[in-house]
Amino acid sequence: MAPAVPPAASRIAVVTGASSGIGAATARRLAEAGYRVVLTARRKDRIEVLAEELTAAGHSATAYPLDVTDRAAVDEFATAFRTVGVLVNNAGGALGADPVATGDPQDWRTMYETNVIGTLNLTQALLPKLDASGDGTVVVVSSTAGHATYEGGAGYVAAKHGAHVLAETLRLEIVGRPVRVIEIAPGMVRTEEFALTRFGGDADRAAKVYEGVAEPLTADDVADTITWAVTRPPHVNIDLLVVRPRAQASNTKVHREAR
Numbered sequence: 001m002a003p004a005v006p007p008a009a010s011r012i013a014v015v016t017g018a019s020s021g022i023g024a025a026t027a028r029r030l031a032e033a034g035y036r037v038v039l040t041a042r043r044k045d046r047i048e049v050l051a052e053e054l055t056a057a058g059h060s061a062t063a064y065p066l067d068v069t070d071r072a073a074v075d076e077f078a079t080a081f082r083t084v085g086v087l088v089n090n091a092g093g094a095l096g097a098d099p100v101a102t103g104d105p106q107d108w109r110t111m112y113e114t115n116v117i118g119t120l121n122l123t124q125a126l127l128p129k130l131d132a133s134g135d136g137t138v139v140v141v142s143s144t145a146g147h148a149t150y151e152g153g154a155g156y157v158a159a160k161h162g163a164h165v166l167a168e169t170l171r172l173e174i175v176g177r178p179v180r181v182i183e184i185a186p187g188m189v190r191t192e193e194f195a196l197t198r199f200g201g202d203a204d205r206a207a208k209v210y211e212g213v214a215e216p217l218t219a220d221d222v223a224d225t226i227t228w229a230v231t232r233p234p235h236v237n238i239d240l241l242v243v244r245p246r247a248q249a250s251n252t253k254v255h256r257e258a259r
């Protein structure tokens, strides 16, 4: 007989990149679903404010400043837990939209480090704790950029393909163990930082990404999707969920209203 699965209230959910956007929205949703959320990100002040807000609302939330690319720090972080129910690998992002011919190799490296190695670090460090929970879930927040390319996607597309393959390979390798691997691949999501970071703080360029798009997804739309997938019964594994706004048919086919 399968071991009894503890209720969400006794389960820990670790969310990386929880300082803003999809990560912060996911931490909020999982806390509301009853998980004890652990918010991690490099920006201590932001996760502390969110943890305080969630705690004041009666949820269980703690902040733990962490750079997912720092393996020693990740290993130290992992020692804080006996079991972990859910790991949401959300930290990552895009830098630049240059063609392959002229893209900055340092940007490529940074994107690989955050989107792929960061996910690898957390997943390796917490896998024994997810196993120990008797019903663990690893979520990889990849992107539609991990499933098809587009001009100018370059280093980001390459890194997100890496994150996708990590999820797919891990699922094959740990089948039979009590850990699910869920990949959520969002398309166009309008967050306060994603496009701004990609374009080095150029607000006009960032705004153009969403220009004329009636309703890009919000961070909360994706958080809702993640929370839905995570809260399915333990035997149900949502392998891969692609979520886009209605106005986006593919990475390159987007309906934009004329102004």
Ligand code: 8X3
Binding pocket: 142, 143, 144, 145, 153, 156, 186, 187, 188, 189, 251
């Ligand atoms: C974000 C989707 O289209 O900007 O992960 O690559 S896209």
